[in-house]
Amino acid sequence: MRPLSNKASTLVFFSRRTDMPYHYHSSLGQLNFNGSMMYEAQDVYTGDIISGLQAETNFTVIINPSGVVMWYLYPIKNLEMSQQ
Template identity: 75%
Template sequence: MQVDYSLLAKICNLWRNYDDIQDSWTSVLSILDWFVAHQDILQPVAGPGHWNDPDMLLIGNFGLSFEQARAQMALWTVLAAPLFMSTDLRTISAQNVDILQNPLMIKINQDPLGIQGRRILKEKSLIEVFLRPLINDAFALVFFSRRTDMPYRFHSSLARLNITCSGLYEAQDVYTGAVISGLQPETIFTVIVNPSGVVMWYLYPIKKPGISQQ
């Protein structure tokens, strides 16, 4: 990569990094793989006012399944990507509108810190985990499955994901709204990830009982 990203960050608000996206899951994966392969270079140069751009969201077109559409939205959000839609609003389904207008997803994407997330774990089971630090000691976590056979039960803990701050956490499932309470760094949890799909958490610390929340 012969690109002066420091210069780009000074003079550009965003820049396309890779090939034009096509209306296919293969294209989405190729862009994601490229971003992961170069994340050590790309992550530090992203921030408020200057963004890496992996190209358009395909949600509402023809090439992605429901699970794949939810996955692209979550992965682009954790990568702090500019969320540009590329679809016909006259024919988009209500299901796809819900994906694109998810309030918590948009809140995470627009987080004031502007830190780009990165892949932190790649399992032999074909499950990958992406993490993005957020304001107020919160995180966005994306559990992503590259499997094509069946839903997979992924077991982990926050400590294994290098989230080791003391105290309790809660996680809200970004798509279902379900809340998982009482998470400590060593707590073992399970997420069920559909093939070519994601589970996305908004993870945030909570006050211990008896401590004033001023």
């Protein structure tokens, strides 16, 4: 993980496996992201966008053998402000 400006971050997932894809299971909370924000992630290589990620949202990243997946992660909503 690398923090960027405006509360954005890059997340890089890599695999050293050579036999089969690796399925990495996690959540933003496990990666120490703020629980009061909603995030969106864009896969840097494919352009795919994952919306509505919150700290408790579980996700799985599939990483090809000896491969890399890179996300540009940025906040789209402050949940505390939207609930007032």
